[in-house]
Amino acid sequence: MSDQPLDMPALQGRSSRIPLWLQLKTAIADMIVQRGLQPGDKLPSETDLCNQFGVSRIVVRQAMSQLVTEGLVYRQQGRGAFVAQQSEDSDFVGRIIGFSGDIRSRNHQVSRTILAADIREPDAKAAKALGLGPDDKVVYLRRIMSVDGVPRILVHSVLPEALVPGLLDHPLEDRSLYALLLELYGIAFEGAERWVEAVNASAEEAAHLQIKKGTALIKIESRSTIRNGRYAEYFSALYRTDAARLHFTIRPDHTA
Structure with a gap:
């Protein structure tokens, strides 16, 4: 070039x-x-x-x-x-650019199906993860993320409603959530804690991901922080193991 x-x-x-x-x-x-x-x-x-x-x-x-x-x-x-040369492995675990940003960078088509989008009281797990008080509300999103037409991830996202007022007034199907948060609220995630475990698909999860009940899935839970250190997002994502391979970068801890 x-x-x-x-x-x-x-x-x-x-x-x-x-x-x-x-x-x-x-x-x-x-x-x-x-x-x-x-x-x-x-x-x-x-x-x-x-x-x-x-x-x-x-x-x-x-x-x-x-x-x-x-x-x-x-x-x-x-x-x-x-x-740079892009690996076909998914770096979603180790990077804060979001699922669709990671996949789009590899020239694949990402689509989203919104299963739920509302304002509600957080469950105990999300409230603890985000450090919310008893009167705080959250924006709850449940989405299927598909790549080139194939359902790949089932994602539950929770954000403090006070941080993202009016978010549900905007179309969510055709936009990256992270890009929308940046554009509307200036929210840029700077760090995250993520936990990974193996689970088996329930009947409902299998139906959404077009797989058989009991199929092995990779479950990722995450809470992300913004510049002031505040926790601004909690999500739980289920990955199809036949359609994703996760990439980790390991660095030595010289303090150990």
Whole structure:
């Protein structure tokens, strides 16, 4: 690919609640997917990005560092930034970009079926996970996530209603939840705790995922934090084991 800058959508600017680096990171990630850029394709230089978007090098470097962390981009000393090779394994366990962002980055079609969407009192488990009080309400979502038309994940998501007022007034079928939270509320998840276990599908779960009752599933539970350290999402997801392989990155704990 040419070293010439690529056309990308304009940023919302400093008036937005979304930090500039995050706006730029999202624009670059979307460009990689929408333009079908291939592994090894060169991305615009720091100077080009600064000039095109009117942002500082600090903003550009922060955006690119996050893309490197998410595995979408790699750097070569003295040569610049390039589109990274995408593994077919799912990094949903170890990354905070969300299920659809992970799959879209691999050029697959993601669709969502909404089974439930309402405001309710949280159950004891969700209330404890999110640190909610007795009078707090939550937005509850139950969705089927499909890839290329095949049901892959059954997800229960719970968010504090006070953080996302009016969320259910927006269409949820055709949007990534994480992208919508970022756009509407400036919510960007910065960390998460996740637990993984093996379970067997109930009759209802099997029907939703188009598998046989008792089929082995991977269950992931998670609670995610935003910048101030507040827990802002709790979810429980059931993965079809015949349609997903999870990828973990293990780092040494030098304090142990």
